[in-house]
Amino acid sequence: MINLSLKSLNQGxxxxxxxxxxxxxxxxxxxxxxxxxxxxxxxIDAEKSLTQAKHADALIQSGQNSLLTGIPxxxxxxxxxxxxxxxxxSLMLDNFISPYDATVIQKFNExxxxxxxxxxxxxxxxxxxxxxxxxxxxKNPWDLSLVPGGSxxxxxxxxxxxxxxxxTGTDTGxxxxxxxxxxxxxxxxxxxxxxxxxxxxxxxxxxxxxxxxAPSAEDCAVLLNVMAGYDEKDSTSINHEKEDYLANLDExxxxxxxxxxxxxxxxGLDGSVQxxxxxxxxxxxxxxxxxxxxxxxxxxxxxxxxxxIAPAExxxxxxxxxxxxxxxxxxxxxxxxxxxxxxxxEGFGEEVKRRILIGTYVLSAGYYDAYYLKxxxxxxxxxxxxxxxxxxxxxxxxxxxxxxxxxANEKKSDPLAMYLQDIYTISTNLAGLPGxxxxxxxxxxxxxxxQLIGNYFKESQMLNIAHAFQKETDWHTRMPDGVS
Amino acid sequence: MDWDxxxxxxxxxxxxxxxxxxxxxxxxxxxxxxxxxxLVSLAYPGVLPxxxxxxxxxxIRFGLAxxxxxxxxxxxxxxxxxxxxxxxxxxxxQFELPIVNHGKLSISINGKEKxxxxxxxxxxxxxxxxLHGIVQGKTGIDLNRAGxxxxxxxxxxxxSSADEAxxxxxxxxxxxxxxxxxxxxxxxxxxxxxxxxxxxxxxDTKLGTRxxxxxxxxxxxxKQAIDYEVNWQIERLEDGEKIDQATILxxxxxxxxxxxxxxEEANDYRYFPDPDLLxxxxxxxxxxxxxxxxxxxxxxVAERFEKNLGLSSYDASELTANxxxxxxxxxxxxxxxxxxxxxxxxLGVIFSQLKEKDISIxxxxxxxxxxxxxxxxxxxxxxxxxxxxxVFDALWQKPNTEIxxxxxxxxxxxxxxxxxxxxxxxxxxxxxxxxxxxxxxxxEKAFNALIGQVMKASKGxxxxxxxxxxxxxxxxx
Numbered sequence: 001m002i003n004l005s006l007k008s009l010n011q012g013x014x015x016x017x018x019x020x021x022x023x024x025x026x027x028x029x030x031x032x033x034x035x036x037x038x039x040x041x042x043x044i045d046a047e048k049s050l051t052q053a054k055h056a057d058a059l060i061q062s063g064q065n066s067l068l069t070g071i072p073x074x075x076x077x078x079x080x081x082x083x084x085x086x087x088x089x090s091l092m093l094d095n096f097i098s099p100y101d102a103t104v105i106q107k108f109n110e111x112x113x114x115x116x117x118x119x120x121x122x123x124x125x126x127x128x129x130x131x132x133x134x135x136x137x138x139k140n141p142w143d144l145s146l147v148p149g150g151s152x153x154x155x156x157x158x159x160x161x162x163x164x165x166x167x168t169g170t171d172t173g174x175x176x177x178x179x180x181x182x183x184x185x186x187x188x189x190x191x192x193x194x195x196x197x198x199x200x201x202x203x204x205x206x207x208x209x210x211x212x213x214a215p216s217a218e219d220c221a222v223l224l225n226v227m228a229g230y231d232e233k234d235s236t237s238i239n240h241e242k243e244d245y246l247a248n249l250d251e252x253x254x255x256x257x258x259x260x261x262x263x264x265x266x267x268g269l270d271g272s273v274q275x276x277x278x279x280x281x282x283x284x285x286x287x288x289x290x291x292x293x294x295x296x297x298x299x300x301x302x303x304x305x306x307x308x309i310a311p312a313e314x315x316x317x318x319x320x321x322x323x324x325x326x327x328x329x330x331x332x333x334x335x336x337x338x339x340x341x342x343x344x345x346e347g348f349g350e351e352v353k354r355r356i357l358i359g360t361y362v363l364s365a366g367y368y369d370a371y372y373l374k375x376x377x378x379x380x381x382x383x384x385x386x387x388x389x390x391x392x393x394x395x396x397x398x399x400x401x402x403x404x405x406x407x408a409n410e411k412k413s414d415p416l417a418m419y420l421q422d423i424y425t426i427s428t429n430l431a432g433l434p435g436x437x438x439x440x441x442x443x444x445x446x447x448x449x450x451q452l453i454g455n456y457f458k459e460s461q462m463l464n465i466a467h468a469f470q471k472e473t474d475w476h477t478r479m480p481d482g483v484s
Numbered sequence: 485m486d487w488d489x490x491x492x493x494x495x496x497x498x499x500x501x502x503x504x505x506x507x508x509x510x511x512x513x514x515x516x517x518x519x520x521x522x523l524v525s526l527a528y529p530g531v532l533p534x535x536x537x538x539x540x541x542x543x544i545r546f547g548l549a550x551x552x553x554x555x556x557x558x559x560x561x562x563x564x565x566x567x568x569x570x571x572x573x574x575x576x577x578q579f580e581l582p583i584v585n586h587g588k589l590s591i592s593i594n595g596k597e598k599x600x601x602x603x604x605x606x607x608x609x610x611x612x613x614x615l616h617g618i619v620q621g622k623t624g625i626d627l628n629r630a631g632x633x634x635x636x637x638x639x640x641x642x643x644s645s646a647d648e649a650x651x652x653x654x655x656x657x658x659x660x661x662x663x664x665x666x667x668x669x670x671x672x673x674x675x676x677x678x679x680x681x682x683x684x685x686x687x688d689t690k691l692g693t694r695x696x697x698x699x700x701x702x703x704x705x706x707k708q709a710i711d712y713e714v715n716w717q718i719e720r721l722e723d724g725e726k727i728d729q730a731t732i733l734x735x736x737x738x739x740x741x742x743x744x745x746x747x748e749e750a751n752d753y754r755y756f757p758d759p760d761l762l763x764x765x766x767x768x769x770x771x772x773x774x775x776x777x778x779x780x781x782x783x784x785v786a787e788r789f790e791k792n793l794g795l796s797s798y799d800a801s802e803l804t805a806n807x808x809x810x811x812x813x814x815x816x817x818x819x820x821x822x823x824x825x826x827x828x829x830x831l832g833v834i835f836s837q838l839k840e841k842d843i844s845i846x847x848x849x850x851x852x853x854x855x856x857x858x859x860x861x862x863x864x865x866x867x868x869x870x871x872x873x874x875v876f877d878a879l880w881q882k883p884n885t886e887i888x889x890x891x892x893x894x895x896x897x898x899x900x901x902x903x904x905x906x907x908x909x910x911x912x913x914x915x916x917x918x919x920x921x922x923x924x925x926x927x928e929k930a931f932n933a934l935i936g937q938v939m940k941a942s943k944g945x946x947x948x949x950x951x952x953x954x955x956x957x958x959x960x961x
Contacts, residue, residue, distance in 0.1 A: 080530045093529060100523060102530055199530040206759035234532050235761050313759055316562050319573020320527040324625065327529075336623075340566055363564070363754035372756060 006222045020070030024053035040157040043118040056112040069112035074164035077118035080199040088201045089123040089133040092321045092347035102199020120154030125203040128421035132351040142480040146405040149179030156183040161483040166214040172207045174425025177437035181400035181449025184439045187213045192432035193238035196231030202317040204310035207429040217466035221245035249467040254288030259393030263299035270403040276441035276448040292393045296385045302427040308375035315359025383431040400437035400449035438466045439475035486686035492641035498674040499542045504631035505609040506533030517626035525630045527571035539633040542665035552587025560761045564754040569612035579755045582606035591651045601640040646710035693727040709734035793823035819856030849883035857887045871896040900947045912937045
C-alpha cells in the first residue's frame with residue numbers, strides 16, 4: 001500500500017483488495033513507527049480515524065464512493081476540525097478543541113476521506129523550516145539532521161516518509177512549495193480564492209491559500225477536485241466555474257511557451273540547484289516546449305513587501321488570542337492589562353512575536369503610508385510584472401527554493417537568511433497566482449523542486465504540464481531510505 | 485465677551501436587521517448573555533466575516549433619505565484595539581471610504597429652516613458588553629451585541645446651540661424610524677449620540693478645540709451635557725486657560741461632564757482595509773430598486789399637509805413627527821373628517837393622553853375609526869366640542885363602545901331643536917329681566933351672561949350657536 005497513487009489506492013478499495021479500515025490502520029502504524037523520529041504529527045486520534053474508515057467502507061460497499069473515499073489524508077493543524085484539537089503549532093491553542101469543521105475539512109468529510117491526523121507546522125504558519133512549532137521541529141525524512149521546510153513541514157515530512165498518501169497544506173509565501181521542494185514531492189498553491197479559507201486559521205488573509213500536497217501531480221489533481229470551490233462563508237472566495245483537474249492531465253504540451261525569468265537565476269541561487277532546474281527545462285524543451293526569456297523586474301522587492309503586508313495582517317489576525325474566550329491564559333496576573341501581556345508573552349513563540357511587532361509597527365500612525373501603503377503599491381507592480389510576462393508565455397518556471405534542505409538550527413537565529421528561503425515563491429502569493437513545486441532531480445540524495453507559476457485559474461494546465469514531466473521522470477516516486 | 489457655540493454630532497444607529505453585520509447570529513435584544521454569540525461573534529480561530537446585505541440596504545435607504553451621495557465602492561477597515569468585549573481585537577468599520585457621503589437634514593428652529601450637513605455615514609459592527617458585579621470580583625463578558633450592525637452618522641459642525649443639537653437629534657431619530665432602518669429604542673441603545681462641542685469668540689472663523697461627549701442616549705442628556713460643557717469651556721477660556729482636546733463622559737446623576745483618563749482614550753487604532761472583505765460595490769440598479777421601496781419622506785408629507793389640507797406648518801410637522809402618527813391621522817381622514825379638527829384632536833387631546841400614560845400612538849386604545857366617528861358627531865352637531873371630550877374620556881376607558889350609545893348613555897346629545905331652544909331662551913329672558921335691560925342699555929357682556937344661563941338651563945346640551953342666534957333675535961326685536 002506504500003507509494004501507491006491515490007487512483008491506485010482507490011482501485012484497491014473498490015476492488016476489495018483492502019478495506020479503508022486496513023488502509024487507515026496501515027498508515028496509522030507507519031505514523032506510530034516513524035513519528036517519534038520525524039515529528040510530523042501533532043495530533044493522532046486512531047479511534048476517530050478508524051470510525052471514519054468504517055464509514056467509508058460502508059460507502060464503498062453501497063457504491064456511493066468517489067476517488068478519495070476511504071483514503072487517509074493528513075491535515076495540516078491549521079484547519080479547524082470538529083472534535084479535534086487544532087493548535088496551529090502554538091501553545092496559544094494547545095487546549096483548543098475545534099467545535100466546527102473548516103470548509104476544506106468538511107469537503108474531505110463529504111467524500112468520505114479519512115482524517116489521518118493533524119500535522120505539525122510552524123507556529124501560526126510563520127516559518128520556513130518548521131522550527132518555530134511549539135510541538136518541536138519536524139525532521140526531513142531524507143536526512144533527519146535537515147529541516148523539511150515550512151510552514152507545512154509536518155505534511156511535507158509525512159508525504160516524504162509515506163506516513164500518509166496525501167496531505168493538505170497552506171501557502172502564504174511558499175509554505176506548500178518550499179517544503180515540497182525540500183522533501184521531494186508535488187505541492188500546489190492554487191489561485192487566491194480557489195479554495196475556501198473558512199476555518200483555516202488566518203496568518204495573512206490576503207495571501208493565505210490552502211492546497212494539496214502529494215507525491216504526484218495526478219494525486220494533487222485528485223485532491224484539488226475536492227478542495228476547490230466557491231464558499232459563501234469566505235467573502236474572498238471566487239465563484240469560478242467548477243473544473244475537473246484530472247480531465248486534461250494527458251494533453252500534449254507541444255508548443256507550450258515556458259517563461260524563464262532571469263531574476264530567478266541570479267545571485268543567491270545554489271549552483272547545483274540551478275543545474276537541476278536547467279536540466280528540467282531542457283527536458284521540457286525535448287518534449288516540444290519553447291523556452292522564452294522573460295523578466296520579472298520587481299522580484300527583489302517581493303520579500304520586503306511581503307514582510308510588511310503579511311506581518312501587518314498577522315498582527316491584527318492574531319489579536320483575538322487574548323486569553324479571554326478560549327485558548328491559553330496566563331496562570332497568574334494582576335489585572336486585565338497584565339493578563340493580556342502575560343498571556344501573549346507566554347502563549348506566542350519568538351517568530352510570531354517578532355511578526356506581530358513588525359506588523360503593529362508598520363500599521364502605526366505616522367508609519368502607515370511609508371510602509372503599508374507603499375508595500376501595497378509595490379504589490380501591484382509585482383502583479384503587473386506577471387501580467388506582462390504572461391503575454392509572452394503560458395507558464396513560468398524556475399527554482400522553488402534557493403537550495404536543498406538545510407541543517408536544523410542553521411538559520412534559526414538569522415531571520416533574514418530564513419526569509420530568503422521564500423524568495424522565488426513569495427511573489428506569486430503577492431500576485432494571487434497559482435504556483436506549484438514538482439520534484440526535478442536530486443543533489444547528494446536530496447530533492448530539488450522545480451517551480452511552475454501559472455496564470456490565474458490555470459491549475460488544470462499546470463497539473464497537465466507537471467504530469468507530462470512526471471510521465472518522463474521518476475523523481476516524484478523516489479522515497480528516502482529508512483522509511484520503507 | 486460673546487461666544488459662538490459649535491456642535492457636531494456622531495450618531496450610532498443600530499440597524500433593524502434580523503442578523504448581525506457579518507454573521508447569521510440573531511440581534512434580538514435582552515436574551516440570555518452569550519446565547520446569541522455564534523462562532524463569528526466569539527471570534528473563533530478560522531472564522532470569517534460575511535457582510536449582511538440588509539444592513540447595506542439600510543445604509544442606502546439612509547443615503548436616499550438625506551439626499552446624499554451613495555458610494556459605488558466603499559471599503560471595510562479594521563480598527564484595532566484590545567478590549568475584552570471586542571472579541572477579534574478589532575472592530576470592522578468603514579474608515580477612508582464610507583458608503584454614504586455629503587447628505588443633509590433640515591431642521592426647524594423657531595420657525596426657521598436650517599440645514600445640517602451630514603459629512604458621512606458608515607457601516608460598522610457593535611462591540612459586546614462588559615458586565616460588572618455578576619460574579620464577585622470578576623467582569624463578565626456578554627457578546628450578544630458583538631457584531632450588531634450600526635450606521636454611524638456624522639454631521640459637519642453645523643449646530644450652534646444645545647436646542648439645535650437636540651432638534652437635529654430628534655429629527656434624525658424620527659427619520660431613521662420613518663425609513664424603517666432603526667427601532668429608535670434609546671433605552672436599549674439603538675440610537676446613541678457622541679456630541680462634539682467647542683466654543684470660539686463671536687465671529688472668529690477659526691474653530692476652537694473640541695471635546696467629545698460620548699454615548700448620550702437621551703435627548704435630555706444631550707441638552708444637559710452640552711449646556712454644562714459649554715459653560716465649562718467658556719469659563720476656562722475667560723479665565724485665560726486653554727482647552728485640550730478630550731473625550732469626555734456625561735454623568736446624568738450629577739449633570740456634569742468629566743474627561744476620560746488618557747489611558748482610556750490613548751489609542752492608535754492602526755486602521756487598514758480588512759483583507760477578509762472585498763470592497764463593497766453598490767450599483768445604480770441596487771439603488772433604483774431601493775428607491776421604489778422608499779416611503780414618502782416626512783418633509784414632503786408635511787408640505788403636502790400644508791398645501792392640500794390647509795394645516796399650519798407647525799401642525800403639519802407635528803403630524804409627520806413619526807410614521808405612526810401620520811398613519812393615524814391619514815386613517816382618520818379616510819372617514820372624511822375635517823383635517824383641521826382632526827389635527828387638533830390628535831395633537832391636543834390624544835397627545836396629552838398618550839403623554840400622561842407614556843405610551844406611543846400605536847398603543848392608543850381609541851382607533852382612528854372611533855375618533856373619526858367622534859369628530860363626525862361634532863361636525864353634524866350631535867354633540868358639542870366640550871361634550872366630545874367627555875365622550876373621549878369615557879371611550880378611553882371602554883374603547884369598544886359604540887359612540888352613539890355612549891353619547892346617549894352620558895346624556896350629552898346636543899339640543900338642536902329650535903323649538904326647544906326657543907323655549908329655554910324665553911324662560912331665561914323672563915327670569916333675568918335685569919340682564920336683559922343691561923344688554924339693551926349697551927352692556928355687551930350681559931349677552932354672554934345670558935347665553936351662559938341658557939346653556940346652564942340646558943345642562944350644557946343646547947347648541948351654543950343656535951342659542952346665540954335665537955337670543956339675539958329675541959332681544960333685538
